[in-house]
Amino acid sequence: MKFITFDSSTKALSVALAEGEQPTDFTIKASTTTLGKRQHGQTLAPAVENILKQADWKMNEIDAIIVGNGPGSYTGLRIGVTFAKVWANATKLPLYSVSSLALMAGAASEGTDFVLPIMDARRQTAYTALYQYDNQAVLQAVEHDQHIKFEEFLAKIKKHINPNCELTLIGTDIDEFVEMASRQLPTTKLTVIDDWNAYPHTVHAFGKVPWTQIEEPTLLAPNYAHATLAEQEWAEKSDSDTLNPDELIDFK
Numbered sequence: 484m485k486f487i488t489f490d491s492s493t494k495a496l497s498v499a500l501a502e503g504e505q506p507t508d509f510t511i512k513a514s515t516t517t518l519g520k521r522q523h524g525q526t527l528a529p530a531v532e533n534i535l536k537q538a539d540w541k542m543n544e545i546d547a548i549i550v551g552n553g554p555g556s557y558t559g560l561r562i563g564v565t566f567a568k569v570w571a572n573a574t575k576l577p578l579y580s581v582s583s584l585a586l587m588a589g590a591a592s593e594g595t596d597f598v599l600p601i602m603d604a605r606r607q608t609a610y611t612a613l614y615q616y617d618n619q620a621v622l623q624a625v626e627h628d629q630h631i632k633f634e635e636f637l638a639k640i641k642k643h644i645n646p647n648c649e650l651t652l653i654g655t656d657i658d659e660f661v662e663m664a665s666r667q668l669p670t671t672k673l674t675v676i677d678d679w680n681a682y683p684h685t686v687h688a689f690g691k692v693p694w695t696q697i698e699e700p701t702l703l704a705p706n707y708a709h710a711t712l713a714e715q716e717w718a719e720k721s722d723s724d725t726l727n728p729d730e731l732i733d734f735k
């Protein structure tokens with residue numbers, strides 16, 4: 484089977500193609516992650532077209548779609564999920580969702596005890612979760628994706644973390660959160676991934692991250708986890724990062 488996956492939850496736009504039959508046995512055929520100004524409404528369709536050309540695949544050869552479902556940027560998620568829903572509904576293809584935080588967590592080594600992805604949500608809050616690799620090297624949520632004051636989240640996860648374990652923190656511009664973790668978990672070995680690898684890379688959807696099948700694609704909604712009033716107002720007023728139906732690629 485041929486799969487396409489994309490994530491637009493952050494300023495990074497990530498797209499990947501893979502072929503395989505089992506969740507733990509896939510061959511990556513092409514992948515790309517690019518940084519922009521979150522104008523994914525203008526860049527997602529061209530990115531999909533370009534990556535299909537790289538793999539020499541046709542649109543009608545795709546067997547299933549996997550979309551990063553958040554949490555993250557309000558508008559970015561809306562664009563990615565809408566694109567996936569339109570495509571799946573038009574072609575009757577199976578549609579799956581994956582956690583964008585789990586895609587970030589996939590950058591961590593399988594040898595680490597716990598993985599803590601962090602998206603800064605301002606005012607010392609974060610979109611975050613706690614993950615752990617199972618015995619098949621697939622990430623499973625110990626604490627599910629949520630929006631929370633980070634100090635409160637650290638207090639919550641102490642019940643899972645023993646003093647001598649290793650915790651990998653993943654995210655961009657997370658120095659403040661790393662300092663909080665150092666104070667609250669003084670005996671825990673902290674590893675930090677805060678470079679290019681900290682973005683949600685869709686290659687991690689194959690073999691590292693569990694999928695959720697969406698039985699009715701038109702009902703899929705982004706997992707915003709939290710949307711402030713300011714975010715909602717900004718999204719409503721924004722006209723520079725919207726999905727223009729005229730820019731959709733031909734799904735036939």
